[in-house]
Amino acid sequence: MRRLFKAAMIVTFFSVATRALGFVLRIVLSRYLGAELLGAYQVAMSVLGVLMTIVCSGLPLVVSRSVAYKRSVGDRKGANKSVTAGLVIAVSLSVIISIVLFAFPNILNLMFTSKTTTLIVLFSLPGLIASGVYSILRSALWGEKHFFAISFTEFFEQIVRIVLCFILFSPLILPKLDFGVKASLSLSLACIASCLLVVAIYFGLKNGLARPKGAFGPIIKSSAPITALRTVSSLVSSLISIIIPLRLMQFGYSSSEAMAQFGMLMGMAFPLIMIPGTFISSIAVTLVPEISSKTDNIDNEGVKFDKTSLKNHINMGLNVSIIISAILLPALITLGKPICKILFGSSEAGKYVSAGAILMLPMGINQISSSMLNSLGLEIKSLKNYVCGAIPLILSVLFLPKFLGSYAMIVGMGSMAIVTGGLNLKMLKDRDLLLPSYKKTLFISLAFAAVCCLLGHLVFACFSAFASTFISCAVSGILSTLAMGILYLVFNVAQVRLFLV
Numbered sequence: 001m002r003r004l005f006k007a008a009m010i011v012t013f014f015s016v017a018t019r020a021l022g023f024v025l026r027i028v029l030s031r032y033l034g035a036e037l038l039g040a041y042q043v044a045m046s047v048l049g050v051l052m053t054i055v056c057s058g059l060p061l062v063v064s065r066s067v068a069y070k071r072s073v074g075d076r077k078g079a080n081k082s083v084t085a086g087l088v089i090a091v092s093l094s095v096i097i098s099i100v101l102f103a104f105p106n107i108l109n110l111m112f113t114s115k116t117t118t119l120i121v122l123f124s125l126p127g128l129i130a131s132g133v134y135s136i137l138r139s140a141l142w143g144e145k146h147f148f149a150i151s152f153t154e155f156f157e158q159i160v161r162i163v164l165c166f167i168l169f170s171p172l173i174l175p176k177l178d179f180g181v182k183a184s185l186s187l188s189l190a191c192i193a194s195c196l197l198v199v200a201i202y203f204g205l206k207n208g209l210a211r212p213k214g215a216f217g218p219i220i221k222s223s224a225p226i227t228a229l230r231t232v233s234s235l236v237s238s239l240i241s242i243i244i245p246l247r248l249m250q251f252g253y254s255s256s257e258a259m260a261q262f263g264m265l266m267g268m269a270f271p272l273i274m275i276p277g278t279f280i281s282s283i284a285v286t287l288v289p290e291i292s293s294k295t296d297n298i299d300n301e302g303v304k305f306d307k308t309s310l311k312n313h314i315n316m317g318l319n320v321s322i323i324i325s326a327i328l329l330p331a332l333i334t335l336g337k338p339i340c341k342i343l344f345g346s347s348e349a350g351k352y353v354s355a356g357a358i359l360m361l362p363m364g365i366n367q368i369s370s371s372m373l374n375s376l377g378l379e380i381k382s383l384k385n386y387v388c389g390a391i392p393l394i395l396s397v398l399f400l401p402k403f404l405g406s407y408a409m410i411v412g413m414g415s416m417a418i419v420t421g422g423l424n425l426k427m428l429k430d431r432d433l434l435l436p437s438y439k440k441t442l443f444i445s446l447a448f449a450a451v452c453c454l455l456g457h458l459v460f461a462c463f464s465a466f467a468s469t470f471i472s473c474a475v476s477g478i479l480s481t482l483a484m485g486i487l488y489l490v491f492n493v494a495q496v497r498l499f500l501v
Helices: 002-056 058-072 076-103 115-143 147-168 179-204 216-250 255-273 275-294 307-327 329-344 347-375 379-399 407-430 437-464 469-490 493-500
Strands: none
Touching: 002 058, 002 076, 002 115, 002 147, 002 179, 002 216, 002 255, 002 275, 002 329, 058 076, 058 115, 058 216, 076 115, 076 216, 115 147, 115 179, 147 179, 147 275, 216 255, 216 379, 216 407, 255 275, 255 329, 255 347, 275 307, 275 347, 307 329, 307 347, 307 437, 307 469, 307 493, 329 347, 329 437, 329 469, 347 379, 347 407, 347 437, 379 407, 437 469, 437 493, 469 493
16 A cells, blocks of 8 residues: 555656646646637647547556556566557557548538637647557556656656747747647647657667557457547537537627637636546556456456455545545635636636536546546446436536526536446445445535635635735635645544555
8 A cells, every 4th residue: 555655646746747737838828829719729629639539548548457467467478469459559540530630621620610720620630649659658657557657758748838839839930820720739749759758768668569469359349438438528528619609609699708708617717627636647547557457357256356455445546536626625616716817817717616616526536436447347337327427418508508608517517427426436336345434525525615615715805905816815725725634634534644654
């Protein structure tokens, strides 16, 4: 367990640093692009997200799981076969997709009302091919538990992209391209740079490839459900990015106003709401090889494994994820508007942050439980759970904008996370892998958050009387978050003191 926490700390350090840089990038993009162009950029990125999902979602997880399991039983050649098979499949898919879209850009024009959005996608396609190679080799390093290497490559990519953005956003560089297209070009170049780095690391660690005979079938069989799950997720996101602006336009918004609202919601508010996901993904990164090395499929009765250890890992991950999701809750609920005003120059986006901050809890539970199910070989069942959760999301964005406007997206995201996360937990419980302690952690976290929200509101009101918005926001946010941490320590929620030791 100590080794697991050490690995988690390494991943968390780089994840926080990487996401911090990503957040800086988000601020840069919001200020250069503006709300309307940022909305168009988000629409284009949602489509690119679907393509990235097809190439870089299910395959890396399965390759990582395969490498972890085969290395644990001493089958190094089998692990190399899995990596080679994953590379062949990922590169083939990305090249085919890119050729088709470059040859027939009208496919994209049918989806978008702006040619700029089409150009943003096309300029991102070289990054898709590079990401195909990057994701597979990085997943192999993940399966071998080279956590420093996989974390550093992400960090490196963000640094390269920020530097490239500042270079490309200069009016002297490619002046005929608008900022949205330049942003997508920076993404492609950064993906290529990180791809070259991970290739050097992979072979530098004496890893290799092997003839993938017999490896394609198992890789495709296991990755297809995960890819389908995440592709459906990305398709739903892309569909929503098109539906929300259209529905807002039907109820009184102009085209630019609708796109601006969507840009504030998805480009400014949700990056803040998803901050806990950075830490939870660190936990997932370290837990996946641990869980995968114990069992290839939890429902395979012929395989023996240490159920007690598996159960401890799962419940530890779930409780820590709840604490991480809740600790920033008071700060974001009470300070949504001033935070967005300081970061993005838009206090209006803050209303979405304050309203949607509560989503961090169900989203965190859904995130960690989905990773666990996939690690346990329950990809198909996880896909079914997501489909069930996607139904209320789609219904919300179709019918609620008339009554709630852009808030329909928040209601839909919350409904999806609750349904999908609840079904995931039921699956773990049915396999006797879930302890009831997570419920206690959840309810105590909500009670602590309510108290700390009052504290944050009072502190901000007091300091606003004589200090600047920045000082008031900083003091209030730090104190409310610190108060949450102290309460967790004093009451030793989910044995939080053990984590510090």
